[in-house]
Amino acid sequence: MIAPKASATAKTGADYHTRPDSQTKNKVGMTDELRQVADLITANINSTTKAVLTADEAARYMGISKSTLYKMTMRKQIPHSKPNGKVCYFDRLELEAWLMSNRVATADELQDRAQAYCAHTRTSNKKGGRP
Secondary structure: OOOOOOOOOOOOHHHHHHOOOHHHHHHHHHHHHHHHHHHHHHHHHHHHHOOEEOHHHHHHHHOOOHHHHHHHHHOOOOOOEOOOOOOOEEEHHHHHHHHOOOOOOOHHHHHHHHHHHHHHHHHHHOOOOOO
């Protein structure tokens, strides 16, 4: 008997061990993604618990780009420190206070202020003796 020839596309036993299958690729990809997520979580926890932040941490904390943050420091628009004259550091509590400054009133608050103002001016403009 003549043995059938193996086709060129047939896989040998060695091929199964040297080539990663799709499940292995998925596991490796998932592991990398989980590691990235864990790194992001760690970075967020660090930036919300640290008292003093670097420029990278401050930009991430505020949700702005690092270049925008540096522009704001050059214009002296945001509180920061330069202990050695070069590297910028940011106090997290000062950043929070700065972020919450210049609060915009709601429509209801503006309406209440307008009514209070009108009521006050009516009473202060009344002259005695007139009905």
